[in-house]
Amino acid sequence: MVPLSWYLLLAAALFSIGLYGILARRNLVMILMSLELLLNAVNINLIAFSRYLEEGQTIGRVFALFVYVIAAAETALGLAIMIAVWRTHQTVAVDEIDALKG
Amino acid sequence: MGFDVSFGFEQIAFLLTAALTLAAALAMVFSRQVFHAILLMIAVFVGVATFYVLLGVSFMAGMQLFIYVGGVSVLAVIAIMVTRGFMGSDRPRPARTTYGAAIVAGSVFIGLAWLILRVPWPTVPLVAASENDLALLGQVLVSRAGFVVPFELSSLLLFVVLLGALYIARER
Numbered sequence: 685m686v687p688l689s690w691y692l693l694l695a696a697a698l699f700s701i702g703l704y705g706i707l708a709r710r711n712l713v714m715i716l717m718s719l720e721l722l723l724n725a726v727n728i729n730l731i732a733f734s735r736y737l738e739e740g741q742t743i744g745r746v747f748a749l750f751v752y753v754i755a756a757a758e759t760a761l762g763l764a765i766m767i768a769v770w771r772t773h774q775t776v777a778v779d780e781i782d783a784l785k786g
Numbered sequence: 787m788g789f790d791v792s793f794g795f796e797q798i799a800f801l802l803t804a805a806l807t808l809a810a811a812l813a814m815v816f817s818r819q820v821f822h823a824i825l826l827m828i829a830v831f832v833g834v835a836t837f838y839v840l841l842g843v844s845f846m847a848g849m850q851l852f853i854y855v856g857g858v859s860v861l862a863v864i865a866i867m868v869t870r871g872f873m874g875s876d877r878p879r880p881a882r883t884t885y886g887a888a889i890v891a892g893s894v895f896i897g898l899a900w901l902i903l904r905v906p907w908p909t910v911p912l913v914a915a916s917e918n919d920l921a922l923l924g925q926v927l928v929s930r931a932g933f934v935v936p937f938e939l940s941s942l943l944l945f946v947v948l949l950g951a952l953y954i955a956r957e958r
Contacts, residue, residue, distance in 0.1 A: 685796060685909070685910050685911060686796055686797055686800045686840065687907060687908075687909040688907040688908055688909065689902055689903065689905075689907045690800060690804075691837070691841075692898075692902045692907065693899055693902055693903075694804050694807075694808070694837070696894075696895055696898035696899055696902060697808055697895060698807070698808065698811055698830075698834075699894070699895075699898070700891040700892065700894050700895035700898070701808070701811045701812055701814075701815055701891070702811070702815070703887075703890065703891045703894055704815055704887050704888060704890075704891035705814070705815035706887075707883070707886070707887030707890060707891065708815070708883060708884045708887035708888070709815065711820060713820055713823075713824075713862065713865075713866060714815070714820065714823060716862075717814065717823060717824070717827045717862070718814075718815060720827065720831075720854070720858065721811055721814075721815075721827075721830065724830070724831070724834050724854075727834070727846075727850075728834060728837060731838060731841060731843055731846055732841060734843075735841045735842065735843060735911055735915075736907070736908055736910075736911045736912060737908065737912055738912065739912060739913060740922070740926075741913065741915075741916065741919060741922075742919070742922055742923050742926045743926070745843065745845070745846055745923055746923070746926055746927060746932075746933050748846060749849065749927070750933075750936060750940060752849060752853050753940040753943065753944060754940075754943075755853075755854075755858070756853060756857060756858065756944065757943055757944060757947040759858050759861055759862070760861065760947055760948060760951045761947055761950060761951055761954070763861060763862065763865040763951070763955075764950070764951035764952075764954040764955040765954055766865060767865060767868060767954075767955040768954050768955055771958070
């Protein structure tokens, strides 16, 4: 098998790429997609730890499944907010959406 | 360190998949076209599913394909098709912000890699992969000693989120 550290390094790289996407992009959709990269990196870590270090092999997968649920909820809400913002502002650039009034 | 391993099929498959996945992820965050970025994101999701297959947890690979490739990506594509005139290019941020983001992300990666390489991680799993332990996973998920409360709460969460998404995105 591949050593566990390879998976951890891969997840760290994926996490950093997603972090760059969140910080550097202006488009709301790009930020949401970068967030998905972060969640995927976390899931790789959870499942790799569960596979290599856990006796029962289940708890890591259960946590990863809950991460899936949260990710799906976050995507649905994020895209709904994006559509609503697009209707009112005609833009999805996060630095142009700076009014708190509805 | 764990790098003194022989290079068999699994190691080569891992390195190839890792290279493809990370290249797709990099191309995604740098892509100017939002639609290209979505396609590259799907490539990243498939790559992550491949890692689950390599880890021997094919159930999670299936879930990854179902939820991410089948659900999240389709949701993203549809949401973008709905908002017309939006598939175009993304005006880049000022270079100062981009450099700052690159510095932050790079230092996070270097810090994480330094921490990871300090620890003598195991190179082989604790126990052999079982052929079919889905029954065990299901029992843990719905038993009272396991995770039945978060399991039911997550279904409530999904219900509320879907209603909320419909409410937010409705035509006014």
